[in-house]
Amino acid sequence: MAEPSEPRTGGAGSGAAVIRVLLVDDHQVVRRGLRTFLEVQDDIEVVGEAADGDEGVCRAEELRPHVILMDVRMPGTDGIAALRKLRELDNPARVLVVTSFTEQRTVVPALRAGAAGYVYKDVAPDALADAIRSVHAGHVLLQPEVADALLSREEANGGQGRGGSLTDREREVLGLIADGRSNREIARALVLSEKTVKTHVSNILMKLDLADRTQAALWAVRHGIGT
Numbered sequence: 314m315a316e317p318s319e320p321r322t323g324g325a326g327s328g329a330a331v332i333r334v335l336l337v338d339d340h341q342v343v344r345r346g347l348r349t350f351l352e353v354q355d356d357i358e359v360v361g362e363a364a365d366g367d368e369g370v371c372r373a374e375e376l377r378p379h380v381i382l383m384d385v386r387m388p389g390t391d392g393i394a395a396l397r398k399l400r401e402l403d404n405p406a407r408v409l410v411v412t413s414f415t416e417q418r419t420v421v422p423a424l425r426a427g428a429a430g431y432v433y434k435d436v437a438p439d440a441l442a443d444a445i446r447s448v449h450a451g452h453v454l455l456q457p458e459v460a461d462a463l464l465s466r467e468e469a470n471g472g473q474g475r476g477g478s479l480t481d482r483e484r485e486v487l488g489l490i491a492d493g494r495s496n497r498e499i500a501r502a503l504v505l506s507e508k509t510v511k512t513h514v515s516n517i518l519m520k521l522d523l524a525d526r527t528q529a530a531l532w533a534v535r536h537g538i539g540t
Contacts, residue, residue: 335376335378337365357446366394370398378406397426429448429453451492453527453531490533
């Protein structure tokens with residue numbers, strides 16, 4: 314097994330650290346295609362590959378990548394189970410699901426398991442590179458068709474009018490969640506304690522009937538709050 318590569322910096326004299334990426338997909342041809350494209354990006358480095366969810370989790374713990382490109386359907390441990398294991402291990406990698414499966418019954422569990430983004434395998438190469446950068450920066454990234462499907466589902470469940478129950482402070486917190494900020498960063502920005510921010514986040518999720526921060530960020534973007 315190859316040793317983790319040495320960190321390098323981005324081109325154009327930026328001095329910015331390169332985004333370390335792990336590829337997890339059971340099709341070798343897909344991994345090879347992704348690696349071939351990503352290796353020409355000055356600010357992205359592929360540090361490893363895995364052919365299933367279990368191997369992906371092990372490699373993520375070993376290599377500590379910044380971003381993991383993860384397929385959903387794989388033999389053995391699938392992508393959703395791998396996402397849950399990574400969350401249990403408190404692995405800091407941001408996971409961008411790259412898959413050919415478009416059904417909501419696949420998208421929603423992936424997001425609830427902790428995926429930071431969800432795009433289809435037919436995504437344009439440059440758009441995929443931008444998605445990796447966006448997810449690494451802390452943003453929630455969904456391909457337009459995925460976002461539209463989820464938002465239609467949320468609005469069908471009565472979500473359109475729930476924002477009126479939020480206080481001004483909760484809307485501020487929600488906007489910062491949409492910007493990819495952590496509770497600590499939100500606390501600093503609003504001059505609050507982290508405990509107070511956690512309370513606001515819990516209230517936001519309860520009032521909007523959302524499961525997690527990813528859904529909250531998506532709701533905020535859809536309704537013009539934050540980015």
